[in-house]
Amino acid sequence: MPWNDNAGPGPWGSPPPSGDKNDSDKSKGPGPRRPTGAPPPPADIAAALERLAERLRIAFNGPQRNRSIAIAAGTVAGLWLLSGSYVVQPKEQAVVTTFGAYSRTAGPGLRYHLPFPIEAAERITVTAVQTLTIGGVAGAEIPDERLMLTGDENIVDLNFSVQWRVSDARKFAFNVRDPQSVLHDVAESAMREVIGKTALTPILTTGRGRVEIETETLMQQILDRYDTGVLIESVQIQAATPPPSVIDAFRDVQRADQNAQSAANVARGEGAQIIQAARGYREQVVREASGDAARFNQIYEQYKLARP
DSSP, rough: GGOHHHHSTTTTTTOOOOGGGGGGGGGGGGOHHHHHHHHOOOOHHHHHHHHHHHHHHHHHSHHHHHHHHHHHHHHHHHHHTTTTEEETTTTEEEEEEEEEEEEEEEEEEEEEOOOOTTTTEEEEEOOOEEEEEEEEOOOOOOOOGGGETTTOOOOOEEEEEEOOOOSOHHHHHHHHHHHHHHHHHHHHHHHHHTTSSOOOHHHHOOOOHHHHHHHHHHHHHHOOOOTOOOEEEEEEEEEEEGGGHHHHEEEEHHHHHHHHHHHHHHHHHHHHHHHHHHHHHHHHHHHHHHHHHHHHHHHHHHHHHHOO
């Protein structure tokens, strides 16, 4: 029969070459091609492949796909909506903006705003009093901001602190870009203006309270003019001394001034004594003159009675 004839190819091609199967060498090239009419794979492998194909078809083409997409979209949307929840602490207020424009101010507690990018919330501390120091620490290297010109053309080495807090969260959020820098510049400018109208001696002695009050008032006026939403609680001068380069000369001036005051006090005391003595002498002369006049009048009356 033709398919038993090894001389010609059968219906499935030429038969494999004779010899032991273990004598095949990979270096001699690939083995014989699988007959196109080979029997199918075992039933268990075919069933597994069919089940896998069915699952992929259901996941990507059936109702399960729509359900998976809906669950994923719902999860993302839920997380996006929950991102608008936030907590405002008791010392804070939250300024809520809608597309960058002011919307409302929220107080302490659990709050909610529409998620980004629709709304945003900026939490600002409004009740805590904050401190800003101008001029550094006393005794350290002297920055230029500590040296100020007084009203009597002297120089004073002065550092002070400012206690402040936020009074309007909306104004503070929108009108103040750098609070520390703004307050620093306003405080230094106000203090220089007040010091420039005050003599050195009151600044070093008993006039500090007046300087602090005037500086606080001037600072508040400037900050209110620019709607910063900042309230100045107090201004305190930490130290006020002459610059180190002139401290010896200043002490000499102080001693000379004290000596002058002492001499003036002595002169005023001596003058008061002279005036008191003069007044006493005047009163004595007046009394003696009054007595002499009274005696003369008595004698004169007797004289008139004794005339014939």
